[in-house]
Amino acid sequence: MNIPQTSFPRVIIIGGGFAGLAAAKGLEKQEVQVVLIDKHNYHTFQPLLYQVATGGLEPDSIAFPLRKRFNDVENFYFRLTEVEKINPKNNTIETSIGNLEYDQLIIATGSTTNFFGNTNIQKYAMEMKSIPQSLNIRSLIIENFEDALLTSNIEERNALMNFVIVGGGPTGVELAGALAEMKKGILPKDYPDLDIRQMQINLIQSSDCLLKGMSEKASEKAEDFLIKLGVNVWKNLRVLDYNGKIVTTNGEDHFKTETVIWAAGVKGKTIDGLHAECIIERAARIKVDEFNQVLHHPNIYAIGDVACMSSEKNPYGHPMMAQPAIQQGRLVAKNIVAKLFNKEQKAFVYKDKGSMATIGRNKAVVDLPKWKFQGVFAWFVWMFVHLFSLIGFRNKAIVFLNWMYNYIRFDRETRLIIRPYKKKKTII
Amino acid sequence: MNIPQTSFPRVIIIGGGFAGLAAAKGLEKQEVQVVLIDKHNYHTFQPLLYQVATGGLEPDSIAFPLRKRFNDVENFYFRLTEVEKINPKNNTIETSIGNLEYDQLIIATGSTTNFFGNTNIQKYAMEMKSIPQSLNIRSLIIENFEDALLTSNIEERNALMNFVIVGGGPTGVELAGALAEMKKGILPKDYPDLDIRQMQINLIQSSDCLLKGMSEKASEKAEDFLIKLGVNVWKNLRVLDYNGKIVTTNGEDHFKTETVIWAAGVKGKTIDGLHAECIIERAARIKVDEFNQVLHHPNIYAIGDVACMSSEKNPYGHPMMAQPAIQQGRLVAKNIVAKLFNKEQKAFVYKDKGSMATIGRNKAVVDLPKWKFQGVFAWFVWMFVHLFSLIGFRNKAIVFLNWMYNYIRFDRETRLIIRPYKKKKTII
Incomplete structure (x- = not known):
């Protein structure tokens, strides 16, 4: 993969979703080499995918180039590929563009659609x-x-x-x-x-x-x-x-x-090579301890949707959503640094900031820990929370402009068939 | 094609590019039924394609849904398909979604890449x-x-x-x-x-x-x-x-x-079925008279890139660019109405408004009929002319915002591989 061997320990992060991105950000100024691997060259802001599907937003405004996010970070490497297998015995991952050794591995592969075998x-x-x-x-x-x-x-x-x-x-x-x-x-x-x-x-x-x-x-x-x-x-x-x-x-x-x-339904996107006991078959998630460490593999962490941290409060792990992913990503970065410097790791405690959903114009529902409300105000809250969660000024501005336009004009203008789906022949 | 037969004569326009769109607009309030056919459900603002190719603009902001443009026009029909053949003998076109009879036909199929047989x-x-x-x-x-x-x-x-x-x-x-x-x-x-x-x-x-x-x-x-x-x-x-x-x-x-x-190089995108004498083999363009009428076919017009109106001044026809296409589209609409009401048609006279090209930041060249200039001012002129030529307020606003951002930040942020080109396997 043409990645230099340095004196810094190498942390490989598989996946640039909410969890992986948070982990990579957390490791930015630390004395580690970070290799981020994703099959896309961009981070996808998944909560707004439905607006792309219905012509409300342009696809490019909910995506952010991963390389750009880490442009000015030293000791950071991005590789565009899919990881095919993990070899915990010799601490390597296998990809179609070559193998790579890791000191610490973070699996942040997220989730995929669950058809329950149908x-x-x-x-x-x-x-x-x-x-x-x-x-x-x-x-x-x-x-x-x-x-x-x-x-x-x-x-x-x-x-x-x-x-x-x-x-x-x-x-x-x-x-x-x-x-x-x-x-x-x-x-x-x-x-x-x-x-x-x-x-x-x-x-x-x-x-x-x-x-x-x-x-x-x-x-x-x-x-x-x-x-x-x-x-x-x-x-x-x-x-x-x-x-x-x-x-x-x-x-x-x-x-x-x-x-x-x-x-x-969704299920975890696991990777071959881990000890059989680490995987929860039903949900295809990886069992992790309170530090997001994978069972039997002390230098492998799993975070976000793919990780299942079972506790009394959450026997089936945390909800497969952005918030637990981001929080785990942040903590895992700190824990890895702590471990490398022989300090103690901190156990993960999920801080539920609430959840929300929008149904349509002026229609949303918001559950905050101490306040639950619905309707117009909820819709504005939903809108601004999502706007500010997007990465990058340009994305925020473009999404805001589209929403204003759609709101005032009752419109969704990007109803374009750029690549036909039904017709097998390519129309170009 | 499920298009109702009315007492109004039917004008079929093949192609929603600059020429076809101008013709359709010109026929909006006239006593004709307009059927616009295109293989895409949007108009493409071709002069800015290179900015999409280099990550400066999102593809959706240089496209405009054709149906939306004619939302409130009566007697207007859009069909998403490709015309395979014209049958001038019985005044019909053939497509994969059925045949359709026309009273007047406007061919505005534009041009395609010319590989000169290689x-x-x-x-x-x-x-x-x-x-x-x-x-x-x-x-x-x-x-x-x-x-x-x-x-x-x-x-x-x-x-x-x-x-x-x-x-x-x-x-x-x-x-x-x-x-x-x-x-x-x-x-x-x-x-x-x-x-x-x-x-x-x-x-x-x-x-x-x-x-x-x-x-x-x-x-x-x-x-x-x-x-x-x-x-x-x-x-x-x-x-x-x-x-x-x-x-x-x-x-x-x-x-x-x-x-x-x-x-x-480009060449006209001709359609099968016209008299052999109408076609100029070399450039694959359709010979038209001064009213854009196709030789041997009095109720068929060709406009824009695909049409070749040879004159003393332009022996090889007009340049294959937006301006002649738009001007011909506008005139052909008027001429068709004139013909239907037994009035005289007007001959096309190309009004050269000038041309321009941008090379980069603050670097453009502009040739106006009476004034030629280059550099920063030319670049601003180029920018505003293109901005105002885009269809729709949303597109204008989004493109403007992107340009401002790119200008201030020296950036082009949509460098995303949404659909990989090289890898044959689909990454989704």
């Missing part, structure tokens, strides 16, 4: 965990409407205008809300020949409430907002299969649709 | 006529530098850092300048391990001057600017072949490079 759904449903995937959804939505115009077969047309989102977590709720706003303000104008009332947005949740991790009030209000926006909310309904045409469920309702967006 | 170059060189193509170039540039880091073979590394741009027209000049600015301000910071001085930007022009259509002063000054920016300008050198590794020329110089961007 290969049909995996084949036919859309995922939304990355920018290219979100752009695929954006293309597909518009391609569906273009196709709906062309058919005089009503059943076919309805299937094209029927959107099924599986999973009532923040991703599903935010996406359903954004689609509902497209239905209200944009699609009737773009497709005056279609009866947009026939467009259906179905949000399917297997349990009895939306936004499971949030307060009861937030959950109820979110459902209320969605219903007012015209979303069909299905609770206690479990999707069993999807063959590309029909979604079958454990209830009486089946859905004829061309578009299923699967937001019903 | 299939090797076509296979291995990059084109820059569309947004996806520009994004491919953007990905390739960064992928090259990522790869250059990995090799210790100096020849290989130099080939990765060697960029050959063929064609000294506005596209080649602007792209070479933008690459030179990346070399100066961005790449040394992003790749401190590489000796960026080894990056070569070669601009090859077969004739003895750059920016052929512009004034001698502009041409000289542009060359001067490029040389100051460190671009190797090769004049009177003709590229003969490129096998993916080596560019061979008619001179003594050959270039070992992984990247050739072909901006050496």
Whole structure:
């Protein structure tokens, strides 16, 4: 990989998401060599992917070049590749661009979509965990409407205008809300020949409430907002299969649709080579102790979505969200430095800063530790928290400008099919 | 195609570029039914493609959704498809989504890259006529530098850092300048391990001057600017072949490079079905009379790049640029209305508003009919003319913000590999 051997210990970080980025920042001015590895050359601000998928934001404004973030950091190296295997015995990682030895390894690979073994759904449903995937959804939505115009077969047309989102977590709720706003303000104008009332947005949740991790009030209000926006909310309904045409469920309702967006689960993105006992099969997460150290591997840490730190309070680990990832990333940097200087490591204590979700224009729900509120003010809070969490002045400014424009004009202008999703042939 | 038959005559416009868009706008409030067909659902502002290719602008801000532009226009229909054939005998066009009859047809298909029959170059060189193509170039540039880091073979590394741009027209000049600015301000910071001085930007022009259509002063000054920016300008050198590794020329110089961007020529994008006598083989353009009517086909018009209106002043037709396209589009709309109401059509007279090119920060050349100037002021003129030519307030605002940011920070932040170009496997 052409990385110089120095007298500083080498820390390899796999993944430039929230966790990996926080760890790399924490190690900036320390006496270590940092090698950050990611398959993308940018950090993705995942909470806003749904806005890219629905034409509200440009993909480039929620991405930030990883090299740029560490431009002026000494002893920092970035490599664009995927890690294929870890060899704990000789402390190396294997990648397609060569192997590399580490002194300390941080696994921050994040999570991937969990289809729970259903290969049909995996084949036919859309995922939304990355920018290219979100752009695929954006293309597909518009391609569906273009196709709906062309058919005089009503059943076919309805299937094209029927959107099924599986999973009532923040991703599903935010996406359903954004689609509902497209239905209200944009699609009737773009497709005056279609009866947009026939467009259906179905949000399917297997349990009895939306936004499971949030307060009861937030959950109820979110459902209320969605219903007012015209979303069909299905609770206690479990999707069993999807063959590309029909979604079958454990209830009486089946859905004829061309578009299923699967937001019903995530699992850790583990890497081969760790001791079998470190991996929790069910969620594909890596067992870590209170210092985020991986079981049996004292110089390997796992942080963020892929790590499962089981405690009395959180028997199944922390929620797979940005906040625990960032906090673990920060602490792990400190702990590694402490360990290298033979100081004591600090145990991780998750500080729940609250959570929030936006359903649409002026409609959001916010749960702070001591205050829970919903509606217009929540929406403004949501907006500013997300704005300030973006990396970089340019991204903040562009996103802000887009939001102002969209708010004032009731519009989402980037409804472009840059790369078609449906058509196999490349249109360039 | 599911387009209703009305009592109004139907005008089909093929292509939503500068020419087609101007024609469609001109027909907005007239008593005709307009059907606009394009393979993309957006209009591309082609003069800024090179900025997308070099990470200065986001692709979405130089595209504008065609449906949105005509949201409130009655009797307007947009269809997303490619026209495969014209049948002048029964006045229909053929597409993959069905055939459609026209009363008047406007061909505004624009132009495509001209490889002058060299299939090797076509296979291995990059084109820059569309947004996806520009994004491919953007990905390739960064992928090259990522790869250059990995090799210790100096020849290989130099080939990765060697960029050959063929064609000294506005596209080649602007792209070479933008690459030179990346070399100066961005790449040394992003790749401190590489000796960026080894990056070569070669601009090859077969004739003895750059920016052929512009004034001698502009041409000289542009060359001067490029040389100051460190671009190797090769004049009177003709590229003969490129096998993916080596560019061979008619001179003594050959270039070992992984990247050739072909901006050496365009040709019309004609459609099958027209009378053989209408087509000028050499440039693949359609012969039109002074009303842009196609020879032998009185109800078919061709406008913009694909049309060749030969006159004493312009024996080879008008320059294949935005201005003639827009002016012809506007006039053809009026002429069609005139013809339908049995009034006289007006002959097209090209009003040359001048031309301009930007080489880099504070460096541009502007030729107005009565005033030619270069440098900082020219750069500001270039900037504002392009800004105001963009469609839509949002695009203008976002582009302006990006330019301000890039200007103040000497930066180009969208250096992202959203879809890898080199790696065949899809990284999502």
